[in-house]
Amino acid sequence: MEQVTLKQIAEYLGISIATVSKALKDYPDVSQKTKALVKAEAERLNYQPNSFAVNLRTKESRTIGLIIPEVVHFFFGNIVRAIITEAEKKGYLVIILQSDDNPELEKKQIDLLISKRVDGIMISLANNTVDTSHLQKVMRLGIPLVMFDKISKLVPCSKIIIDDRKAAYEATKHLIEQGCTKIAHFRGPLLPQNSIDRFLGYKKALEDHGLEYNSKHVFLCDPIIYEKGREHANAVLDEGMDIDGIFANTDMVAIGALSVFNERGIKVPQDLKIIGFSNWFISSAMTPTLSTVDQDGIKMGKKVFKRLFKELQAKKNGQLLPPETIAMPTKVIGRGSSMVSKAALTAKS
């Protein structure tokens, strides 16, 4: 029941604790013979170092913190999965906290992680986090910090993002290439950088292709949920707006809109084309299948941990790496909701 300690092994073998410790860690100043003896005994007794003591002594916990707005979210899910996996490979454990998009909670959780003495922190900000003092505190304490997806440009730490502006530009361009000329945008909340950037990319694409930007064609989704997509789609129809394309901030919103159009007999993609964002796997299971922008959560998660790990290593060596911002690639995926494919044509004729 009780866990065995170095002391017990030492007493059993009649040698000192120090030697036992060193033997287990293959120090050069322990003879092969005693090493073998100690290791055998440790094995036999199923010795496991007491991590509390190790932590105290080495001042590191081999534990890192991760704060995200929502665990359930499919995109974060992939990121989480990747981070956990990568971290485990390097012997790190991940403590996950969910901010529920609540800046107050986010602050508390940062404090919690600091008090637990995590070695590093990864965070995707709550949508409406404006005060970054808690993050400044993390930096002040010298705790490596990596931000991803939802970032704040005010914090001088490393960041892993996608080029939202470019991705949105490409998505909008895709609709234009499919023949849309009056494109609405179901945008995300006003604050987080990526919903701003997606909006800007959308706007830029219109301008670059000689289409007029109309602020009435921009609908705010706050929060970014299924129902908002439905709401705005209904608004578009009820007000009889002249729209032939929609670029939605997120697949979730796009699917909400799609469900309304299906219900109200609007033919997608013939009457109206839609493209979402994030390539949620279920988007390929809709009828019609949903066009979207693919952002690889797994790859992103890997990158996030790898960056943090680099900074952890650097810190151990007494160095401090200059912050770095890395943009991950994205890709427009054209599907049934924006493309009148040959198959779709056949089915209709």
Add this chain to the structure above:
Amino acid sequence: MEQVTLKQIAEYLGISIATVSKALKDYPDVSQKTKALVKAEAERLNYQPNSFAVNLRTKESRTIGLIIPEVVHFFFGNIVRAIITEAEKKGYLVIILQSDDNPELEKKQIDLLISKRVDGIMISLANNTVDTSHLQKVMRLGIPLVMFDKISKLVPCSKIIIDDRKAAYEATKHLIEQGCTKIAHFRGPLLPQNSIDRFLGYKKALEDHGLEYNSKHVFLCDPIIYEKGREHANAVLDEGMDIDGIFANTDMVAIGALSVFNERGIKVPQDLKIIGFSNWFISSAMTPTLSTVDQDGIKMGKKVFKRLFKELQAKKNGQLLPPETIAMPTKVIGRGSSMVSKAALTAKS
């Protein structure tokens, strides 16, 4: 940069470390005056106890482990969310590990958690975990253990589950009540208890209602994914099977089947009725909306943590609670995929 310690406060105030420690914890043998002094100073210096030292001294980490097959999964997502929230309220941090339904990995992760000296462990087993020695080890070490959802009856610990057999029975009965007489079952893998129970519930419902059980009507989904639903739905059609209802092990599978029927012009629910399992939120966004069995992940998560907490408390008091198995309620939710509602009738007429 460096964290302040009791020693520093003590030196600054010219008193002993012991007194500082006791003052902060409101020991009765410290005067109000020094308590005030110490607290003010601690506040000013932003003192935070070094949890490594606290852990070592108190032999508890206020950290608990959670192992689940898949974080991304919406059902587990809800559970995770609930557990984290509840745990935080009681001052516990949650370390989440993902087993990827891999028993080997699961074993390793248990060891990892043990070596990190978590105070307790919650686990939903990998689908094909048969050897439970790693769990026995947890119990042998006296670490409180709570299993949920995917459990093993061989481990004498507390368990939080749903009554899968009853739920499946109700789901099948629902189809029968809607007029189905030839009901197929897209079942889950052979091993985990809940997919066995769902199958048994399905079978029992058939028998109780005078319908013949036909093993050809049972399709194995291993793993339980969207594609399996498609695959079997196609098989049903290709082989021209005489089927008028499907009870799927999971919404995911049901949605896969639904997409095939939509594509191939099978009218749901007129030609064929479907019911899924778990009430994945997207299931109400399908066309038609998907009937399902609601199992409340949030409630379950809460229950899981609360039970673990109870055992943690008991352990502190030197007690050992007898294991308890709690079944959470479920509810059949009839929607468009199994019910020809008035609205649907109108639309068709």
Add this chain to the structure above:
DNA sequence: TTCATAACCGAAAACGTTTTCGTATTTTCG
């Protein structure tokens, strides 16, 4: 005043590990 009691404080051990430094023993080699 004196003694018992209460109130307050601190010394010190303990938790289990890591690591430095010193020392004792053995080996090497001129």
Add this chain to the structure above:
DNA sequence: CGAAAATACGAAAACGTTTTCGGTTATGAA
């Protein structure tokens, strides 16, 4: 053979906290 060097081990401090126990001072009662 003797000195230098290599080898092997252990003592002890340190990490920062908690808690027991003993001691000192103040308080009150006799």
